Amino acid sequence: MKKNKASALQEVRGVNQPEPVSAASAGNIVALRSRDVPIEQLISGILAGDITALSRAITLVESANPAHLEKANQIIKACLAHARPSVRIGITGVPGVGKSTFIEAFGKFLTASGKKVAVLAVDPSSSLSHGSILGDKTRMEELVKDPNAYIRPSASGETLGGVARKTRETIMLCEAAGFDTIIIETVGVGQSETAVHAMVDFFLLLKIAGAGDELQGIKRGIMEMADVVAINKADGDNVKRATLAKTEFNRALHLFPAKKSGWMPKVLTCSALTHDGIAEIWETIQEFLSATKANGYFEGKRQEQNQFWMLETVNEQLKDRFYHNPIIAAELEKMKEAVRRNELSPFAAAQSLLEKYFKS
Amino acid sequence: MKKNKASALQEVRGVNQPEPVSAASAGNIVALRSRDVPIEQLISGILAGDITALSRAITLVESANPAHLEKANQIIKACLAHARPSVRIGITGVPGVGKSTFIEAFGKFLTASGKKVAVLAVDPSSSLSHGSILGDKTRMEELVKDPNAYIRPSASGETLGGVARKTRETIMLCEAAGFDTIIIETVGVGQSETAVHAMVDFFLLLKIAGAGDELQGIKRGIMEMADVVAINKADGDNVKRATLAKTEFNRALHLFPAKKSGWMPKVLTCSALTHDGIAEIWETIQEFLSATKANGYFEGKRQEQNQFWMLETVNEQLKDRFYHNPIIAAELEKMKEAVRRNELSPFAAAQSLLEKYFKS
Numbered sequence: 001m002k003k004n005k006a007s008a009l010q011e012v013r014g015v016n017q018p019e020p021v022s023a024a025s026a027g028n029i030v031a032l033r034s035r036d037v038p039i040e041q042l043i044s045g046i047l048a049g050d051i052t053a054l055s056r057a058i059t060l061v062e063s064a065n066p067a068h069l070e071k072a073n074q075i076i077k078a079c080l081a082h083a084r085p086s087v088r089i090g091i092t093g094v095p096g097v098g099k100s101t102f103i104e105a106f107g108k109f110l111t112a113s114g115k116k117v118a119v120l121a122v123d124p125s126s127s128l129s130h131g132s133i134l135g136d137k138t139r140m141e142e143l144v145k146d147p148n149a150y151i152r153p154s155a156s157g158e159t160l161g162g163v164a165r166k167t168r169e170t171i172m173l174c175e176a177a178g179f180d181t182i183i184i185e186t187v188g189v190g191q192s193e194t195a196v197h198a199m200v201d202f203f204l205l206l207k208i209a210g211a212g213d214e215l216q217g218i219k220r221g222i223m224e225m226a227d228v229v230a231i232n233k234a235d236g237d238n239v240k241r242a243t244l245a246k247t248e249f250n251r252a253l254h255l256f257p258a259k260k261s262g263w264m265p266k267v268l269t270c271s272a273l274t275h276d277g278i279a280e281i282w283e284t285i286q287e288f289l290s291a292t293k294a295n296g297y298f299e300g301k302r303q304e305q306n307q308f309w310m311l312e313t314v315n316e317q318l319k320d321r322f323y324h325n326p327i328i329a330a331e332l333e334k335m336k337e338a339v340r341r342n343e344l345s346p347f348a349a350a351q352s353l354l355e356k357y358f359k360s
Numbered sequence: 361m362k363k364n365k366a367s368a369l370q371e372v373r374g375v376n377q378p379e380p381v382s383a384a385s386a387g388n389i390v391a392l393r394s395r396d397v398p399i400e401q402l403i404s405g406i407l408a409g410d411i412t413a414l415s416r417a418i419t420l421v422e423s424a425n426p427a428h429l430e431k432a433n434q435i436i437k438a439c440l441a442h443a444r445p446s447v448r449i450g451i452t453g454v455p456g457v458g459k460s461t462f463i464e465a466f467g468k469f470l471t472a473s474g475k476k477v478a479v480l481a482v483d484p485s486s487s488l489s490h491g492s493i494l495g496d497k498t499r500m501e502e503l504v505k506d507p508n509a510y511i512r513p514s515a516s517g518e519t520l521g522g523v524a525r526k527t528r529e530t531i532m533l534c535e536a537a538g539f540d541t542i543i544i545e546t547v548g549v550g551q552s553e554t555a556v557h558a559m560v561d562f563f564l565l566l567k568i569a570g571a572g573d574e575l576q577g578i579k580r581g582i583m584e585m586a587d588v589v590a591i592n593k594a595d596g597d598n599v600k601r602a603t604l605a606k607t608e609f610n611r612a613l614h615l616f617p618a619k620k621s622g623w624m625p626k627v628l629t630c631s632a633l634t635h636d637g638i639a640e641i642w643e644t645i646q647e648f649l650s651a652t653k654a655n656g657y658f659e660g661k662r663q664e665q666n667q668f669w670m671l672e673t674v675n676e677q678l679k680d681r682f683y684h685n686p687i688i689a690a691e692l693e694k695m696k697e698a699v700r701r702n703e704l705s706p707f708a709a710a711q712s713l714l715e716k717y718f719k720s
Binding site for chain 1: 440525529663666667668669670671672674675678679681682696699700702703704705706707709710711713714718
């Protein structure tokens with residue numbers, strides 16, 4: 001587990017290489033580019049469905065530069081006034097379940113039915129792994145070439161809160177640009193599912209049959225979020241196992257309490273390879289939408305989600321400002337040490353930090 | 361669901377009754393009581409194992425009065441200097457699993473072995489339900505009369521964070537008063553387990569066999585926290601089913617990744633009624649303690665927990681101050697409404713609130 005461990009496999013490091021592009025001139029280029037395009041032009045471009053304008057606006061949303069954020073806010077405000085109906089679909093599943101292949105098949109099906117599809121991702125680890133989800137667009141070869149599809153890799157960020165905020169704003173921009181079906185992909189690792197669930201209308205859990213996966217699937221938290229569980233790779237020799245898994249999941253789902261949406265979650269099988277079951281998933285989503293729009297759940301949930309994200313943003317920023325305060329940054333280490341040595345209770349140490357913060 | 365609905369069952373309200381005790385004189389009595397006892401006397405009382413002094417100090421910890429909190433902090437600081445070795449055991453399980461009866465049997469076993477046992481609870485709902493856990497001390501008839509046991513119901517509070525903070529401080533006071541075995545009970549409802557897990561050395565999950573409970577038990581989050589799963593009510597006709605459940609849980613536990621503690625979770629059966637298996641649970645806890653003290657996990661985890669609670673307290677208070685700020689309280693409703701009407705993005709609304717807050 002230890003890094004830097006001496007080993008015969010370790011290479012001599014060699015001389016330092018210069019950066020391929022000077023950081024200063026890269027910064028200038030970005031600044032120039034965004035100076036180039038006035039906000040009004042970006043807004044009218046987005047509303048006209050121009051992908052270049054959309055991508056530039058998303059880059060502003062993702063920027064750490066406060067001037068860019070200010071611009072992004074103005075663009076989003078203008079876009080909100082032109083909000084169009086859309087459906088936001090969250091898709092999750094552990095690695096190996098075939099998410100990319102599924103989204104490619106599902107996305108192509110949707111564009112063939114006349115939909116405009118945006119595929120986004122929430123993956124807080126992507127800044128470390130350099131974009132583990134959707135980073136490699138070649139995994140969606142067909143969809144990436146489709147003029148009615150727009151694929152954008154996960155925003156990067158230190159915190160899930162930051163990544164989630166950027167994705168939320170990106171959804172609004174994509175919708176203003178005329179994308180009526182928004183797919184948000186996430187990996188099956190816990191916290192990020194909760195964040196994605198809180199920004200979508202419909203949540204699809206992808207599973208495969210076998211390999212102890214049925215049992216893992218009964219993570220109550222994730223299972224309870226799912227509106228549909230789709231058993232993928234139901235093709236060839238696998239069909240029988242997938243059908244068995246379907247029965248098992250159906251039984252498990254019936255043990256959970258009824259959903260606020262009034263929707264009884266369904267288990268389906270599909271194959272991203274043969275495209276079997278893809279149309280049925282879309283039909284089921286449409287049934288869900290009719291039911292939840294009729295009973296008022298759809299609109300109520302969107303409003304709740306907006307308020308939730310407002311409060312989340314406040315809480316994130318309160319923490320950010322505190323921990324990035326230079327006085328606190330220095331004092332925090334001292335307090336951690338005092339708590340570690342049992343000289344102060346965690347509560348007393350926290351109070352001392354808070355007093356210093358609010359005095360400054 | 362609506363209250364105040366006209367109904368034939370509704371009674372005429374009648375005249376207003378005076379409060380049974382005047383709020384002003386009740387306040388005076390509390391103030392007088394705490395003025396009565398100087399801090400030094402409370403500290404020396406606690407260190408001498410005096411239960412009255414301990415209870416008074418806990419009341420200060422639980423108070424909403426800043427002057428009381430200041431006193432509580434001084435007492436805790438003094439007590440920390442006299443910290444004694446202890447084991448902190450978290451116990452959870454859904455209602456009906458027999459938690460109170462188990463704790464009574466387990467607690468009596470411990471005091472008979474020469475231990476001093478404090479039983480606390482974390483139940484954020486208790487302020488509403490007037491103490492659903494441990495509120496009714498009569499459910500632990502024997503333990504409550506035991507001079508080597510101290511039972512304290514859950515602190516009340518609006519937030520889990522508040523309740524958890526009070527319980528953490530209460531643990532420290534109990535340890536200073538000579539209690540070497542701290543049991544913290546919680547109901548099986550999610551968030552509060554996570555809080556309790558973060559304040560104990562060892563986590564015990566109580567289950568019963570049958571009734572679909574095996575499946576529910578495979579809530580990954582809670583199962584992963586458990587160091588021991590004990591199948592309770594393994595008596596009479598139930599023994600066979602409990603033994604079967606034991607096998608099933610053992611299989612499920614082996615699917616989870618290895619724990620950082622190096623401890624392989626165990627499944628045991630027990631009966632709080634016949635006392636079968638109670639001694640075995642305590643032996644297993646001692647094995648756990650030997651193993652984790654030897655590999656450094658025990659001490660490392662306690663230090664980590666202290667730092668975690670320091671940061672949690674900071675985060676809680678940052679939010680508290682923000683949402684209780686009178687300017688924000690008024691503005692928040694306006695912003696929620698603007699977000700609801702899609703006039704502002706959640707992010708822009710949050711920023712506007714934050715600007716007003718940091719200006720004030």
